[in-house]
Amino acid sequence: MSTDKSLTAPPDAGAADWLVAGVRDFDYTVRSVVPTVFDAYARVFHPAERRRGDSVVDVRWAEVASANGRKMHPAAGWGSLTGSWQLRGQPGLWDAKPRTGELPAAVATTVADALSGHTASPEHCWFALSGGREVLDSVLLFHEDVPAYERGRYRKAWGSRRAAWDRLARSEAPRFELPDRPMRLLRGGLAALHELYDADDPPNLWWPDDRAWCVGSEIDLMTTYVGGTRACIEALLADDRLEVLPVSVEQDVTWEADTINPLPGAP
Numbered sequence: 001m002s003t004d005k006s007l008t009a010p011p012d013a014g015a016a017d018w019l020v021a022g023v024r025d026f027d028y029t030v031r032s033v034v035p036t037v038f039d040a041y042a043r044v045f046h047p048a049e050r051r052r053g054d055s056v057v058d059v060r061w062a063e064v065a066s067a068n069g070r071k072m073h074p075a076a077g078w079g080s081l082t083g084s085w086q087l088r089g090q091p092g093l094w095d096a097k098p099r100t101g102e103l104p105a106a107v108a109t110t111v112a113d114a115l116s117g118h119t120a121s122p123e124h125c126w127f128a129l130s131g132g133r134e135v136l137d138s139v140l141l142f143h144e145d146v147p148a149y150e151r152g153r154y155r156k157a158w159g160s161r162r163a164a165w166d167r168l169a170r171s172e173a174p175r176f177e178l179p180d181r182p183m184r185l186l187r188g189g190l191a192a193l194h195e196l197y198d199a200d201d202p203p204n205l206w207w208p209d210d211r212a213w214c215v216g217s218e219i220d221l222m223t224t225y226v227g228g229t230r231a232c233i234e235a236l237l238a239d240d241r242l243e244v245l246p247v248s249v250e251q252d253v254t255w256e257a258d259t260i261n262p263l264p265g266a267p
Contacts, residue, residue: 007127007188007195013176015126016185018211025179030225031249032179034205034216038227038249042236043074044111045223045243046098058106059094060243065261067093074245075257078222079264085255101204101219105197110241111215111226112193118232119208122190127203128176128183129196130219181219221253 022035030041047058065072065081067090072081078098079085089095103111116122173184183204188195196202207214213228225247226236236244256263 007186007192009173010185010187011174013174013183013185015187015209016128016176016183019128019205019207019214020176020178023178028252028254029249030227030247030251030253033218033221033225033253034214034227036249037211038213038229040228040230040233041247041249041251042226042228042233042244043223043247043251044103044107044226044236045245046100046102046104046107047243048094048098049096050093051095056096058104061098062243064090064094070261073258073260074247075251075259076261077255077258077263079255080258080261082264083262084264098222100222102202102217103215103224105202107242108193108197108202110239111224111236112190114235114239114242115213115215115226115228115232116190118229118235119190119210119212121209124209125188125190125192126207126209127186127188127192127196128205129173129186129201130181130183130204218253223253225253 018037019035022037023033024031024036026032030043034041045061047060048064049056050059061076061078061081062072064070065076068081068083070076070081082090087097089097173186176183176185181204186192186196186203190208193203193206202217204219205214205216213226213232215224215226217224226233227249233246236242237246251257
């Protein structure tokens, strides 16, 4: 991974033109998250969390599926694996559901490590941040069903993100538009990913200048999608630090996509 951690605002958002052209109107498939220009695609599952004393351990979707008598597969839905979207945890199995709208920092670092060898320009990457994240966090913060420990986490994150967005506004990071999703664009080495996580403002889309791959995290999804060369996707699938499965670009990304396990009620 590049050692250049400096993020800067480009003079315009022209570097995202290919992204705008390649992402379809939001049709609820993988191609509405990442561009349709790649040879292969993968789905990275955000882990759930289980508290163990004062520490937290990651819980894979496959573990939750097995414990609930469900089947893990590329289109698996969290609600279908747990039996409900309303569960606040299953004692001894998981306490916090997968992160929505962003890769957890440790997973993002692992993904970046796996992808860094599959681009000729790791020192020159692009990071797009969605303005929709502010709305999402404010809803989660004040929703009456959010447990107290989650409220505290979101309250802390909300303050950090608001400060980070103020910083980005002052830097005049250029905007571009995806369907129903206003975005801001920044550039830096792949290692600059850490700077965004340090500011508690992870990107929704990131890719190298040679467009060898693209990582996309939608603001209301519990998984992240990656498009890239076959070798790139194979590298992700082979990394046992990640829970990843191959998908087609036409795969549905909604909660109704799971046609193998029983569907829960509407989320």
